[in-house]
Amino acid sequence: MNKVTVVGSGIVGLTTAICLQEKGFQVRIVAREPHLNTLSVKVGAIWFPFEVHPAEKAHRWASLAYQRYLMERDHDCGVSFIPFISAYTAESDNSWINQLPAGTVRELKPEELPKAIHFAHEAIVPLAEPHKYLPYLFHRFIENGGSFEEKAIENLQELAQLNELVINCTGLGAKALCQDDDLHPMRGQILRCEKLNVPAIVNSTKRGSLSYCIVRSDDCIIGGTDYENDWNSTINPSDTQMILDRFNTFGFDQQTPVIIEEIVGLRPRRSAVRFEFDTHYTNVFHNYGHGGAGFTVAWGCAEELSEIVSKS
Numbered sequence: 001m002n003k004v005t006v007v008g009s010g011i012v013g014l015t016t017a018i019c020l021q022e023k024g025f026q027v028r029i030v031a032r033e034p035h036l037n038t039l040s041v042k043v044g045a046i047w048f049p050f051e052v053h054p055a056e057k058a059h060r061w062a063s064l065a066y067q068r069y070l071m072e073r074d075h076d077c078g079v080s081f082i083p084f085i086s087a088y089t090a091e092s093d094n095s096w097i098n099q100l101p102a103g104t105v106r107e108l109k110p111e112e113l114p115k116a117i118h119f120a121h122e123a124i125v126p127l128a129e130p131h132k133y134l135p136y137l138f139h140r141f142i143e144n145g146g147s148f149e150e151k152a153i154e155n156l157q158e159l160a161q162l163n164e165l166v167i168n169c170t171g172l173g174a175k176a177l178c179q180d181d182d183l184h185p186m187r188g189q190i191l192r193c194e195k196l197n198v199p200a201i202v203n204s205t206k207r208g209s210l211s212y213c214i215v216r217s218d219d220c221i222i223g224g225t226d227y228e229n230d231w232n233s234t235i236n237p238s239d240t241q242m243i244l245d246r247f248n249t250f251g252f253d254q255q256t257p258v259i260i261e262e263i264v265g266l267r268p269r270r271s272a273v274r275f276e277f278d279t280h281y282t283n284v285f286h287n288y289g290h291g292g293a294g295f296t297v298a299w300g301c302a303e304e305l306s307e308i309v310s311k312s
């Protein structure tokens with residue numbers, strides 16, 4: 001049986017590991033932080049291709065992932081499909097909605113639009129609640145015969161020596177590991193709040209004015225910020241106030257959100273997802289830099305990657 005080591009246990013590493021198992025590989029995951037301490041566990045996480053590039057590949061991966069989530073939702077693992085409103089303007093690139101199956105997206109009528117929004121779609125999209133879904137994926141990986149080792153890798157040479165085939169799914173950690181100048185953080189502060197009776201919604205039409213609400217089974221996530229190249233991982237109270245103010249502009253008729261937890265996460269942003277064999281360490285395949293859409297595209301990347309490496 002072919003052996004492979006996946007480095008990283010966020011959504012990208014776990015989906016990659018499972019797709020490789022499905023191709024018959026014996027898989028070990030090595031990661032500095034186990035799945036419950038990764039960025040991936042902190043976020044929404046809704047299917048929406050936000051800040052992931054290039055668009056053409058991201059759309060293909062997102063479409064494959066959508067199909068996977070259709071199968072996942074029957075497993076009681078935190079995956080559901082919910083209506084999600086996305087605002088747009090004349091300048092917006094709406095090509096992502098073409099990835100959605102027929103009959104799952106519609107234009108909102110003027111009388112249905114939240115306040116301060118002029119145009120919006122409502123689409124039925126996957127929601128993968130990470131605190132349920134990541135443990136589920138990890139246990140599935142272990143039950144499939146996988147093993148896990150908690151360990152920090154210092155450099156690419158050490159990474160390449162881990163196995164005859166190594167998949168690098170280290171998210172923002174790849175910046176130091178690969179000396180990657182293109183990879184950088186996009187800081188996102190979000191508020192985990194008591195569940196609200198409002199629709200799930202995003203307005204990402206203007207850089208610097210991101211606003212969204214993801215309604216989950218037991219809580220909701222209200223966001224957020226999209227600060228490029230900002231490494232600050234501490235809570236900024238003025239961001240919290242700004243997030244609440246922007247949320248209020250939707251005009252939903254309900255009480256002020258009750259904050260359970262303020263959270264900061266750094267999106268692993270890159271001009272293009274790094275999805276290729278390393279030219280120097282040719283046994284290493286890189287799969288990192290999924291920006292604000294790791295949950296949206298991870299299954300698609302994992303399926304394509306497992307096809308590529310099983311043929312190589």
Ligand SMILES: Cc1cc2nc3c(=O)[nH]c(=O)nc-3n(C[C@H](O)[C@H](O)[C@H](O)COP(=O)(O)OP(=O)(O)OC[C@H]3O[C@@H](n4cnc5c(N)ncnc54)[C@H](O)[C@@H]3O)c2cc1C
Binds near residue numbers: 008041
């Ligand atoms: C506020 C916010 C909201 C978001 N909302 C959404 C959303 O609604 N939908 C969506 O699709 N996406 C969303 N995202 C984006 C998504 O969270 C990321 O794209 C995704 O989590 C990246 O996953 P990953 O597995 O690549 O990285 P991570 O989850 O960061 O995992 C990286 C793994 O690599 C390991 N690692 C790193 N360096 C090393 C090293 N040197 N040695 C060993 N191990 C190492 C880490 O320990 C960890 O296990 C959001 C992001 C933020 C910040």
